[in-house]
Amino acid sequence: MRLTGHNYIAGETSAEGSEVFYSIDPRTKKADDLPFHNATKAEVDRAVAAAVSAFDAMRNYSSARIADFLDEVAAQIEALGDDLLETADRETGLGLPRLNIERPRTTGQIRSFAALLREGDYLRAIINTAGPGQPTIRQMQFPIGPVAIFGASNFPFAFAVPGGDTASALAAGCPVVVKAHPGHPATSELFAQAMSAAARAQGFPAGAFSMVQGNSIESGQWLVANDGIEAVGFTGSLRGGRAIFDAAAARPRPIPVFAEMGSVNPVVITQSALAARADSIASDLVGSITMGTGQFCTNPGLILLEDSGLSQDFIASVTEKMTAAPAGVLLNEAIVSGLENAVNQTKANPHIQILTGGDAMADSDYFCFRNTVMQTSAAAIRADDRLQVEHFGPVTLFVTCEDMDDLRATVDALEGNLTSTVHAEEGELENINELLHQLREKAGRVIWNGFPTGVAVVPAMHHGGPYPATTAPGTTSVGTNAIYRFMRPIAFQNVPDALLPDALQDANPLGITRLVDGVNTAGAI
């Protein structure tokens, strides 16, 4: 495929703006030749207008028709072939092995929504038939309308242009306008070509998918402020997510924002666990902290343990391994400077001790940051919320606690997170019970004797959590339940069968499971 550096507005390329930016190779810090054009306000508005117009048709599409489109999207992504992998590797430095895993994860997510739609129960049809003085009421889930998606830099496939946010919004029946992340504009353009080709092949309105490029905040702000947009999906930093949340809340007509943002993912390790398997925990922990150069929203950034000889040995072992591990490639300059700012803010606290690393290796010829281990006390972190800042990269902070009461008081003071983890032994389950459920209140997923990196794409997965992990703690951005962010229930009262969607008609032509007068049934009424 030929790259143009243009925006993709309803199936057409467009480059009306004069501001441009470039794709940069993080392994060399060198820019590519092709200029990418920042979208203008007129282009953003045209994309939204096309999405609004596309929704007039799409809102009545059957689940089967949308499922066919999603399968086509997955096939078109596969048809991008090795070009996709090489382009993304050059722009992100994530490496082909990792990208070779992320690609099938991405197409797998898209196909899992297609399967959900074909099965049909996701519509959550509920019917109460008429009774004395009561009308017949039927409800199901409908698409919410045009959705704006902000892609992330750290997953150029799975949380970016064709990622879970886009897939779930399209699956819901919503047209999508993606603001591509400026860290990988060429990869984004390849996906825009695939998505546009899928729309054409399936006879979807061209406005079903648009993508705008931009390396400044304006294009995103224009998109969120546009009255045609009904919801926003975002994956990225706390600062970026909060800015978008604030802009959406300040609209004359506010809309929901589903932002998945920062997280320090606390890990508690008991003395028994250290006594039983300190070495393997240390190795696996370092593997989890440095995986993808630490650029995961589920990176274990805060390790809580009781102070003891065992703990000091463990911290020393982790520090040694972190020092020995090579400093990996970071995605882009913004990641480096963001990490540097966060670590500098943390280091400014007098109770922080740097055990290894702590700086950005400014003389390096690639984007990187030294693998970093810091240590502080439970009292210090309780005294200063800023020590809970996310250090997005290969960085972790040990928190030594006087005893389990001190540790539990610290857990109580934690902000919201995507995950929380406990390492403990079977013999101490009774002692650990309250702690585990205390950690539950601080996260969207609780992990036992494991590590938070690695998010299984299964229906039971929940990838969310209280603020600042997300702006919508009741929702997930991974797994098929992600679709409900972009749907809303609508009820029909005494509406004749001929005017009802198939899913709500008496005969139940789709054969889906419906809650009819309190009983789940796939039968007719």
Added chain:
Amino acid sequence: MRLTGHNYIAGETSAEGSEVFYSIDPRTKKADDLPFHNATKAEVDRAVAAAVSAFDAMRNYSSARIADFLDEVAAQIEALGDDLLETADRETGLGLPRLNIERPRTTGQIRSFAALLREGDYLRAIINTAGPGQPTIRQMQFPIGPVAIFGASNFPFAFAVPGGDTASALAAGCPVVVKAHPGHPATSELFAQAMSAAARAQGFPAGAFSMVQGNSIESGQWLVANDGIEAVGFTGSLRGGRAIFDAAAARPRPIPVFAEMGSVNPVVITQSALAARADSIASDLVGSITMGTGQFCTNPGLILLEDSGLSQDFIASVTEKMTAAPAGVLLNEAIVSGLENAVNQTKANPHIQILTGGDAMADSDYFCFRNTVMQTSAAAIRADDRLQVEHFGPVTLFVTCEDMDDLRATVDALEGNLTSTVHAEEGELENINELLHQLREKAGRVIWNGFPTGVAVVPAMHHGGPYPATTAPGTTSVGTNAIYRFMRPIAFQNVPDALLPDALQDANPLGITRLVDGVNTAGAI
């Protein structure tokens, strides 16, 4: 029961503030003797602290235990006896017949949540068992934490202190702090006594329920700003709801606000429907507009029809009936002045014609507003969004359209509503299909040949809609699904059975339906 005029903070009465207000009889405009004390900031903060502390216990309560508490609440409300009805009638002027309907609706709602909890499937348990390289993931719904509830004035039982918002939050397992509506402080206090008694009787922590009084906006703002509050339920005006939404969004840690606010509930009437049954539609429409003196969020406030002789006769007939109907009692002075301001704003548009009423009858010895019918053109309403303002009271606005295209263009320009309605005939189903689904996009409930007032409390009901009808279009404030506003999913990864909630344990001791590896089953794993 003896009224004190105090706040109810975690089971204790409290009156630390010096600012007071009084219960006013809308039929006489006379204040009662008993001073009600505005809550102070310290009292609000104490109520929230008690709720936070109560949540430490409540978050682990079984569904059965919460169900017993809800049943006790319903019984305690019934034990208030005729005192409740008489007090509410004196404060609201709604009349005993209406309040005699609203009371069992309220206790019925509470008991329907108890039944939901005992059945158990509402927990939405999902389990994916381990596979090659995949952990076991289990998720279910958990309470979100302490919830602030703002009661409405127009339903002193069903949408107030013990209403659907409070019932669904408690059912979710969340402690509740209610900000009582100042329109009916005595009724609110009776409910606070019943709720507090229920908490004592069931051994719930005293902080499970608190209620603060106040006739200024401060107490509500303090409540929403308190970091201990995790979500807000609100029923009331657009101005009030938006202020609370803005305050919650501006917190350092924003929280979700589920506000059900204004709505004009558009009604489309076709020429065929008028030809077939103009008289009965006119009578029923006037009944719906004047029911409860028009003080329903589902009041039909905007009637769209094609201009014709039939339509003019119909409008004349409605106008005549509205003129003839007595001006009912309005709840309080704020309703009168709010309605006066809204109607004056509408009247200021040069394209508005007043057919009857239009003023507040200032010389009346009770709170009221003349039954009002206004008329305008489709072009006029499309040209000025302010004509879509809610007139909360016995007021409706006819919009005459040149033809069905003009009418449909006007529907396209409508803001979000709780309901939309079509009156048409079976013979024109094909013509009406697109219009009906266009109206669907503008509302949370679509009604066929009926009237929007009257909201059946059944699982299929959806009481919500796009902004400004609500701030959260994916949620409902009526029906058992209202519980999900105050719950969030949490996933457990490889957590041992002994540490899991009953609902997620291998043996499925609760016998609930769970989605296990893609199959719904009530069995064990």
